[in-house]
Amino acid sequence: MYGFEALTFNIHGGYLEAIVRGYRSGLLTAADYNNLCQCETLDDIKMHLSATEYGPYLQNEPSPLHTTTIVEKCTLKLVDEYKHMLAQATEPLSTFLEYITYGHMIDNVVLIVTGTLHERDVQELLEKCHPLGMFDSIATLAVAQNMRELYRLVLVDTPLAPYFSECITSEDLDDMNIEIMRNTLYKAYLEDFYRFCQKLGGATAEIMSDLLAFEADRRAVNITINSIGTELTRDDRRKLYSNFGLLYPYGHEELAVCEDIDQVRAAMEKYPPYQSIFSKLSYGESQMLDKAFYEEEVKRLCLAFEQQFHYGVFFAYMRLREQEIRNLMWISECVAQNQKSRVHDSVVFIF
């Protein structure tokens, strides 16, 4: 019954919800970002971050810092928090937490396969993978030559196995196919996650459906924009759109036939939530679209914390942390390359 979670949620989920809310209060605020944007060197950034919750992770790094080190340590903090939560969770929360990482697994798989295609060293690629998406036999992805082998050798053991039914072909892997594979996998993952949340019911279903619908719609727009001018046919494009979300099914029909950005904009402006995003952009511009989408996402994620007794807070926290790490990476890069004027181009404030 929706509305009565307060009676029973705390039995299993109370401790972790308190923990995740505690983590959330440690997210960097606008004041922190302002201070960080005024830093001159990476050492200043390190000094400022050691006053925040990232302190213990950065204090043992020797002085000439690299931006990759900062990002690595911050990601390490996120991974530690995630593992702590996963270790303390019971069903169905533990499955929910694992679902959050499947997206990273897909990204890692694609990274290794692409890297192998371009003849890179496996160990080097492994270091670039996102730690949350690691699984045991990931290194052996380098051996596979086509998708069927990929599935049979490695992915059948992983949680990604059920997502492969739609995209097994015997063609050899090349860049285009890999991208299609990535998007097909992600579509199957989103739909699976959506079904899982619906099954959980209650406040979780409602909040997660909203967040996942936004994710699906955003991916649809990105796929459309990225495939304008490529060899991807309209049918193929339509197959990559998810089966839920605000744009399903009529928006997808319109997006599938778009050939440039203005047509995309015209298609999206029929939906009020996305109209506000597109109204911020002037005609013909697509660089700010990413930032606009991130801002909208952050707004919705913060709203998820307003309600209690649901699992959406965990998903929202992980996404907000990832956004924060993206912000830190952008700021560090701008400072390292002495282009501080462009700092505000891509930083999304969370609070």
Add this chain to the structure above:
Amino acid sequence: MEYIDRLPAMDLMRSEKMMLVQLIIPVESAHRAVSYLGELGLLQFRDLNDDKSPFQRTFVNQVKRCAEMSRKLRFIKEQIHKAGLTPSPSPAPQPDIDLEELEIQLEEHEHGLIEMNANSEKLQQTYNELLEFKMVLQKAGDFLLSTGSHVATQETELAENIHVNDDYAETSSLLEQVGSNFQEMLPGPSNQTGVRFISGIICKSKVLRFERMLFRTTRGNMLFNQAPTDDQILDPATNELVEKIVFVVFFSGEQARVKILKICEAFGANCYPVAEDTIRRRQITREVLSHLSDLETTLEAGLRHRDKALISIGFHLAKWMNMVRREKAVYDTLNMLNFDVTKKCLVGEGWCPIFAKTKIQEALQRATTDSNSQVGVIFHVMHSVESPPTYFKTNHLTNAYQEIVDAYGVAKYQEANPAVYTIITFPFLFAVMFGDWGHGICLLLGALFLIAREKKLGSQKLGSFMEMLFGGRYVLLLMSLFSIYCGLIYNEFFSVPFHIFGNSAYRCRDTTCSDSRSVGLVKYQDTYPFGVDPSWRGSRSELPFLNSLKMKMSILFGIAQMNLGIILSYFNARYFGNSLDIKYQFVPQMIFLNSLFGYLSLLIIIKWCSGSQADLYHVMIYMFLSPFEDLGENKLFWGQNVLQVILLLLAVIAVPWMLFPKPFILKRLHTE
């Protein structure tokens, strides 16, 4: 009342008088001045640069340097810990060292350590590889020997096998096939076609997945043999011993070889070529063994060198860490001062107790002369409107109690300090609950031990539990003394009563003592001189008697302590000149408390002294429910009825007197 004002000032009763001072320090003596003031520990600086972020402050570079140095020291400490050594202070006295020199030395040490570590890691890698090679040679040799001999016994059956092979091709075991292939191969070189093998070594944790992956890649056309190694191998990255497993994979075909090699690389398995010929294998093993012993000696030499370097650094480590921490604190304090660039001096504000004025001025004077500065430090008192911080001058004994009281809340400036009374009441109330002179003696011995070893234990670093006990050693001492006293009163020595103060006052009427279970013993002597009579223990009415005794005693103690608290509030109000508090808070509080609970205490004492059997519960409850009713057998003294009614009326009046006038008067004063 003037008598109270003329009493000498009690140091601990109210916090020290503080004054706000301003220091104007010339830049060259700033560092020394702050470090001498820090050693004195009697000045609390106010942060004048509140609005600036950490890296906009003046001395940010120095703070960064100190942070770097402490990072290097932490790194060295970790290295010492990993090498399994314990740092101990050097027996010889060391010369004092300057901060810049320390920085240079630390840089050198860190570089040296990193280099040594890198070298020994490389050596360790090579050593590990050779060790693995040796193990692979041993175990793989066993596999090849066994298949070879297996094949030899099958040679005689070869003829039948070949016919049978055609019919039973699907069901013949892989081993037989391999065996037959092998013995076909043995005469000729085995490199071109047919079955080949790859031998290597892999971590035990990955071996199952590895086997499964190999099975899948080659679609089952392979034979996997594995055997665990005898020793464990030291992994240089994590510095732990891991178990490894030697494996041999038999397969056929060139494509399979490529795939298997890729999988080995992906799983981090190291492959080593093993010659099939036994004699050649033995030769290689001998070479490897000699190499290994060479490397061992080199490695050990390297480790010894590193350990020596670490030990020599370890002598100074504690001192250096202290120094760096102190420097960082000095620079943090310097960051709190205002830097006046035009006048080339630093301005700082802080609170200090009035009695410390001369000491501070002395320290500042010393700083000026030590830094050869022309201008002295200007030190003058400022006027302030805000409330000063609270500072209590404590010594060993009172420190523990002050900390206990501060844990509940720090007193406002110059408010009466409950720690003065807590010194006695806290251990005493503990003892009322503990009440056993046998256990009290044990506690006393423990406390005396801690106090006797004060100096030695104070300089060591103790675990968190021992630190708590050591910090409270005087509390424990008083607790034990009072416990012995209370134990004697309760007459319990490890819960056994003793006849210390003479014979019991009770005895049985006859030798069978049957009345101990019926009417009770008879009292034939005067009451036991001190403490509870030993006959009570084990009797049937022990609990009603003792419980009643302890409950009533606790009520008396509690009400006395509550009265003490209210009287302290009177002294506070008097000190701060707050007559409103006295008239509308202290007086009604005293009336309310004493007319109800003070009356109860009076009844308890009268009941004890007179031996009456009145039921005090009944008296108190019916005082409220039906105050005009006759008391009957619960009457303890003449006029009790009238007194009860008066007290009840007083209590009822006191409540609105306590709650209502003060807020209205304060509001009126505020709006004026």
